[in-house]
Amino acid sequence: MRVVLFDWVHGGHHQLYLRRFAEALQPEADVVVAAPDETVELLAGLQVETVPLGPARPPIVANRPLQSGRRRVLEEEVRLLERVAHASRPDQMVHLYADAVLPHLVRKPRLPVPLSILLFYPRAHYPDAFQTRLGPGELVRARVR
Numbered sequence: 001m002r003v004v005l006f007d008w009v010h011g012g013h014h015q016l017y018l019r020r021f022a023e024a025l026q027p028e029a030d031v032v033v034a035a036p037d038e039t040v041e042l043l044a045g046l047q048v049e050t051v052p053l054g055p056a057r058p059p060i061v062a063n064r065p066l067q068s069g070r071r072r073v074l075e076e077e078v079r080l081l082e083r084v085a086h087a088s089r090p091d092q093m094v095h096l097y098a099d100a101v102l103p104h105l106v107r108k109p110r111l112p113v114p115l116s117i118l119l120f121y122p123r124a125h126y127p128d129a130f131q132t133r134l135g136p137g138e139l140v141r142a143r144v145r
Helices: 014-025 037-042 068-088 102-106 123-130 136-144
Strands: 002-006 030-035 049-052 092-095 115-117
Touching: 002 014, 002 068, 014 030, 014 037, 030 037, 030 068, 037 049, 049 068, 068 092, 068 102, 102 115
Parallel strands: 002 030, 002 092, 030 049, 092 115
Antiparallel strands: none
16 A cells, blocks of 8 residues: 655644654555655655655645635645645545645545545534633634534
8 A cells, every 4th residue: 555645834743743654654555755845854764755845835824714825825735735646646645734725625626546634723622622612713613624
């Protein structure tokens, strides 16, 4: 089985998650890591095929979903994901940080391979975890995700 791990964000926990996922999958799968050039360099000791994506995703403003620059960046992320899917021909892809790009993914045609996504904003669990209600906007976002 060939699995592509995709993450266009550099810094913080991103390289650690790519490394740990690859290490966990390697006994059973041929792992390919698609990541920004800087991240690929930091994963040099990992015995996986890499697909450098060029510069890391530019910062986006999380609370401004209609910001036009944000939309262009996330549309580019979908194009990169499609490009990697077609070029790598994996059996499975995993997008390790899909929170922001999720609305753009659902509006596009399906990828030619199965795609698993990881979401890191557990809004739907917030009321149970903190015994407080979500505001109307947060409630809509939690239900959508």
